[in-house]
Amino acid sequence: GAGVSQSPSNKVTEKGKDVELRCDPISGHTALYWYRQSLGQGLEFLIYFQGNSAPDKSGLPSDRFSAERTGGSVSTLTIQRTQQEDSAVYLCASSLWMGGPEAFFGQGTRLTVV
Amino acid sequence: SQQGEEDPQALSIQEGENATMNCSYKTSINNLQWYRQNSGRGLVHLILIRSNEREKHSGRLRVTLDTSKKSSSLLITASRAADTASYFCATDALQGAQKLVFGQGTRLTINP
Numbered sequence: 001g002a003g004v005s006q007s008p009s010n011k012v013t014e015k016g017k018d019v020e021l022r023c024d025p026i027s028g029h030t031a032l033y034w035y036r037q038s039l040g041q042g043l044e045f046l047i048y049f050q051g052n053s054a055p056d057k058s059g060l061p062s063d064r065f066s067a068e069r070t071g072g073s074v075s076t077l078t079i080q081r082t083q084q085e086d087s088a089v090y091l092c093a094s095s096l097w098m099g100g101p102e103a104f105f106g107q108g109t110r111l112t113v114v
Numbered sequence: 115s116q117q118g119e120e121d122p123q124a125l126s127i128q129e130g131e132n133a134t135m136n137c138s139y140k141t142s143i144n145n146l147q148w149y150r151q152n153s154g155r156g157l158v159h160l161i162l163i164r165s166n167e168r169e170k171h172s173g174r175l176r177v178t179l180d181t182s183k184k185s186s187s188l189l190i191t192a193s194r195a196a197d198t199a200s201y202f203c204a205t206d207a208l209q210g211a212q213k214l215v216f217g218q219g220t221r222l223t224i225n226p
Contacts, residue, residue: 004156033214042202042218043157056213091156093214102147103204103214105156 006092006106013082013113021077021109025094032075033103034067035091043091049075050097082113119217120203126223133190135220137203138183144206146179148188151200151219160188160201165208193224 005024013019025032030051035043045059049069060066064082069075079086089110093103121136137146145164149157163170163179163186170177176189190197200219207215 035216040221043216045213045215048213089155093157095214101145102159102162103149103157104159105149107156 004092004094004104004106006090006109008109009107010110011112013111015084015113016081018078018080019082019111021079021090021092021111023075023077023092023094023106025073025075025092026104027073029094029096029104030072031095031097031103032069033093033095034075034077035093036061037089037091037108039088046077046090079111082111084113087111087113120201120220122220123218124221124223126225127193129193129195129224129226131193133193133197133222133224135188135201135222137186137188137217139186139203139205139217140184141205142181142208144208146177146186147204147214148175148177148186149202149204149216151202157202190222193222195224195226198222198224 007022032049034046036046037043047055047057047067049055064080067077089108091108093105095103119138127133143165145162147162148160150160151157161172161175161177163177174191179186200221202216202219204214204216
């Protein structure tokens, strides 16, 4: 596609429910990142995928968070048993390779846990 | 931690003035990038400067990099109301994991 696509753009869920957030990166980009941004804050790194290498999961805040990338393309971030503190904008980005030359961001998914 | 820190956290200036934002980081890097974010959604890449470069220009943007001080600055000249946004620096480490790590951002407001 022309850019990074994320869905849904907004998601309201009840506390305790599971949610899945989807990211379609730019075709041919081998690196894919997930970040979380709380209101007025910076970007918190969650996880990245680079080609067929094992993903770097060092930023995932708890074992309720997981992500996969199928076929080196689409990625899904899953949050199980959502909590109110999970409310944030979840941003996905892709780049040709890890660290460069630039990352292209989707418009994010705004998750609200009520 | 590799994470960058932007300074100031917020900046408000009059249209036409120059805006300067600073970024500091902790580890040796390959590249440093600046991004802009409008309305809390997707970020847009502005400029990349490599670790062996000291200054780079793109239109009204000027970026400097001082690897000895582990710092960078972004200068926006002749600011416009449309420049109102949050600006973030991002680095990828020279060694180890080369993930992009972002700072906390500077919120820039241009007053007409």
